[in-house]
Amino acid sequence: MPNQSTGTEAVLDLPGLQALVDALAATHTVIGPQVSDGAIVLGPLARVDQLPVGMGDDQDAGSYRLRERTDRAVFGYAASAVPAKRWVFPPREPMSRTHDDGTTVSVEPVLARPQRPVALFGVRSCDLAALAVHDRALLARPVPDPWYAQRRAGLFIVVAACTTPARSCFCVSMGTGPAPGAGFDLSLTELVEGEHRFLVTSGSPAGEQLLARLPTRAADTVDRSAADAALRQAAESMTRAMPTDGLAALLLGQPEHPAWAEVAQRCLACGNCTLACPTCFCTSIVETAELGSPVSERARVWDSCFTADFSHMHGGSVRTGISARYRQWMTHKLGAWVEQFGVSGCVGCGRCITWCPVGIDITEQARALARPAGQEPRERKP
């Protein structure tokens, strides 16, 4: 049902963007993109000049480099090096504390209502799509994740439409970008030609209310067509694509395909892809106790299906080989995920490609599974 109070368009200039950050900062902890240690990451943001002004990125299989742009764009790069998931699904989440003084034992949940909710500022459409995936995997479940539920409920999302995709990106083929889908509060499309400005669109009543308080001017046809052109150009410039046709069946039906053994010769099982992935949600519950203290704590920590321990039972691991672990990750992400949650676990952000130390390309692995066994990739006739 279309919401009458959303979908308003307006134009912000750079001071207007600062006014948006200030307005958010009054009620939220604002998290936005910035340069740190040679990469664009997400962190606390107070001023728009902390954004990666005039910075771009070159991302490809196993490679990430910042580069200077010829303009002063503040959103002129692709997916940040770290995804937004840690702000709603932190790497370590205390769950409960057990007090055992030798005679009585009590267990208390650890769940503090956060004082200030988080506003994600300038995240990309792939990150937005990833949040929707997490909502299905962590909230719409028989036992929902209460910590995620609480962080997610207060979240305000300002998405920045992606106008400069990297070579690692393939969101167009996953249907998740570069224009943001539903679920944002405000969406920004940066326009650098002529006057440096941002076409802003509201996507929720909260976004609408905030937008009304900002120093905007009305959007005209020039602004709209410039934004459309920027997004169209971004979509057309995307070189990578996931061959999604029939992919789930190829994955679920070919556990013995030689491509699994082949990729295992390159995969280091380091788990970088699962850390960089905005939708990977696997965790372990760990217990910590201090000597001499009656209190022990249970916490949920990120885990990775690439570790041998991940499938460990008495008697050993189920997936001893790297081949089986890579198969688990990719089959889950693009195949089993659809069965479990009704949506693909991949949003096309390309982070697993960029951050793989040996440059394994998940889209290429998908193509390998579509080839009959024995047919080598990049085969050339003499």
Added chain:
Amino acid sequence: MSESAQEASADLDALVATGLAGLVPRPFRVDRSRRETADTVTLTLAPVTGGSLEFAAGQFTMLGVPGVGEVPISISGDPTWPDALQHTVRDVGGVSHAIASARAGDVLTVRGPFGTGWGVGDGEGGDVLIVAGGIGLAPLRPALLELLAHRHRYRTVTLLYGARTPQDILFAEELAGWRGRFDLEVELSVDYAPPSWRGRVGLVTALIASVAPEQTLALVCGPEVMMRFVTTELLHRGVPAGQIRLSMERAMSCGVGLCGHCQLRELFVCLDGPVFRADRVLGLMAVEEL
């Protein structure tokens, strides 16, 4: 607060309450620890506060030791008498060692019960065949106790149990009682036996006698390889795959489908299982390291 904001807040409170109920454990006191074999004990537990744990035969809990950790353990007690929570635990790792070492008065933590049950009632009016291997008898004991509590509703009830050696036989006293009943068929076999053993030696599959295939509900739990052979044998005898149920085991951390450890392709063993129809998992079990 606006009406929609109030609704959203109530929804959030409900989500949080459901989540915490599944993920934060309750303390249970060990009332009794009974040694079954050299490495296996049966613990009887009662909640320190709050009500007893209603459960379906075949379900499991996340059983923990404060400061050590928790593991998924099948409930081995009587579903018709849930006041006593019983777990039969084999000492095979760090956490299970700490659990198996618990003495009367010690406090453990419990989350659950989780997962699917055997659905014993589906066998009403027909024959029920229970096939257990090793510690696999533990999750089947509740099924057998449920069958015996409503014995008149079923035709024949058969328990086939294979253990490694005579020293590894679980619930030995109870088994002796079951073998003495006229309304229950019990067959035992061991893999290895000393000369003093007068019983059968060999695989549990060899114990499968004639079955009325269409009328049989088969409940099977044991090592995966054993369950595969038993299923093959039952299918060979014409038991429909939908009437064969297997209890699967995988690594688990949360027990409620959130942590990802127990996945068997698209299945969460903790949520979709641990009890599955054989036709749901047989193909998956045939793939190495899935």
